Amino acid sequence: MSQDLLNIARERAERYLTEIDARRVFPDEAAMTGLEEFEEIFPEQGTTGGQVLELLDRSGAPATVASAGRRYFGFVVGGTLPVTVGANWLATAWDQVASSKVTSPVMDKIEQVTSGWLLDVLDLPRESVVGYVTGATMATFTALAAARHKLLARQGWDVEARGLFGAPEIKVVVSDEVHVTVLKALSLLGFGKERVVRVPTDANGAMDISRLPELDAMTIICVQAGNVNSGAFDPAGAICDRAAPVGAWVHVDGAFGLWARASKELKHLTAGVEKADSWATDGHKWLNTPYDAGVVICRDQQSLYNAMSVSAAYLREIDSAAQNYMPEFSKRARGVEIWAALKFLGRKGVDELVTGCCHRAGVFARGLEELGLTIQNSVVLNQVVVSWDSPEKTEALMQAVQKEGTCWFGPTVWKGKAAFRISVSSWKTTEEDIQLSLQAIKQCMVAVIEETQ
Incomplete structure (x- = not known):
């Protein structure tokens, strides 16, 4: 029976992935209405596993967002390489607690190997410790916890034991364009979202x-x-050169952009990033692994360990495994998907994936300009910020495209101006997909003009 259920799940999943590029990117009203089938009083009696899977496939699958498809350009979401989906399935069947060697020898080894590969492909200090977390939010949280520990320990303050009440003050400096995940991590650590020094940005x-x-x-x-x-890079090298002599800690939010270091053509954009103290990135963005797969990298292993360690007799063997010690004890085997992607792609494949997305973003931007739209940013990476003649027309166009269904992108505000943002992050996206999307956008522009006349 168990094998039958797994076969049913595999068949339905394979069909979903086979058909994904022929369907709408965002579900239509009928699919959204179908979700009502999940609304029921908690049943007294259970049902068969086959019926459970059938309901998920019948009413759930149509209401999914086709973010694993070719023409999803929202939120810097990558697709999923087939090999990483397979690795995910296998790791789920293993059901490993990937916290240490004593809970999972295989994941301890795979994560050790993957850590070395990540430091190699991203060309970061080889002495750094690498950890596998849920995403960039938790990666930044983890790295900044290490920074908080180190800076306060210098002042003789044990923050893990004494907390922040009465602690020496730490100044936090961020960009005016700081990502919300960094602010969230700062709030979780007790620094506050608003008690930061914001540095203005260039155009x-x-x-x-x-x-x-x-x-x-x-x-x-x-x-x-x-x-x-915009995809822009802060001048990390120059900032690190100022920070290092005085002992300031530099953290790099590189959720997707850090992967530019794997591209021969784009690596120059990241000059000096290797001088920082910690880094956060994701596998589920540009490496195209399934969600979730975040990575924290920290040069100072001891500070990270001190910030995260706890003591308990029954955790003695886990606690000694500093290289695997992350915020969660209950940690799924997400490292296997990153390993699978790197093993499958190799250095050349990662380079081609990242560089290819950026080339296609450039094609997209030029096509949008030819349609009469305005590109608000310098397209240096895979991000394109777009607006039309007015905020109202920009919003109307975005909504029309979302409703039409060929592709999907979402709103943003850039330098105080309403816009929408296109992110080319999937291994599946081709120039044909870009052209199909441009055709759909053109048709929607005509429709918006007709409606406003």
Whole structure:
């Protein structure tokens, strides 16, 4: 029976992936209405496993967003390489607690190997410790917990034992274009979202180093490798050169942009990033693994371990495995998907994936300009910020495209101006998909004009 259920799930999943590029990117009203079938009083008696899977497939699948397809351009969401889906399925069947060697020898080994590969392909300091978390939010949280520990320990303050009440103050410096996940991590750590020093940015969203405040040994500065709107990179090298002599901690939010270091053509954009103290990135964005797959990298292993360690007799063997120690004890085997992607692609394949997305973003941007739309950013990576003649027409066009269904992208505000943002992040997206999307956008522009006349 168990094997039958797995075969049913595999068949339905395969069909879903086979048909995904022929369907709407965002579900229509009929699919949304179908979700009502899940609304029921908690049943007294259970049902068969086959019926459970059938309901998910019949009423759930049509209401999914085709983010694993060719023409999803929202939220910097990558697709899923087939090999990573397979690795995910196998790891789910293993059901490993990937916290340490004693709970999962196989994941301990795979994550150790993957950590070395990540430091290699991203060309980051080889002494760094690598951890596997849910996403960039938790990666940044983990890295900044290590920074908080180190800066306060210098002042003789044990923050893990004594908390922040009465602790020496830490100054946090961020870009005016700081991503919300960094602010969330800062709030979770007790620093607060608003008690930060914001540094103005240039026209393309990179931190203006001439406006950088004075740094000292009680400063954490968060820089971006890939602005979430424009794709711009903060001048990490110059910032690190100012931070290092005074002992300030530099953290890099590189959720997707850090992968530019794997591209021969684009690596120059990340110059100096390797001088930082910690980095956050994702596998489920540009490496195209299933959700969730975040990565934290920290140069100072001991500070990370001290920030995260706990003591309990029954955890003695886990606690000694510093290289695997992350916020969660209950950690799924997400590292196997990152390993599978890197093993499948190799250095050349990762380069081609990242570089190809950026080339197609350029094609998209030029096509949009030819349609009469305005590109608001300098397209240096895979991000395109677009507007039309007015905020109202921009909004109307975006909604029309979303309703039409060929492709999907979402709204943003860029330099105070309403816009929409296109992110080319999937291994599946081709230039043909770009042209299909441009045709749909053109038709929607005509429709919007007709409606407003």
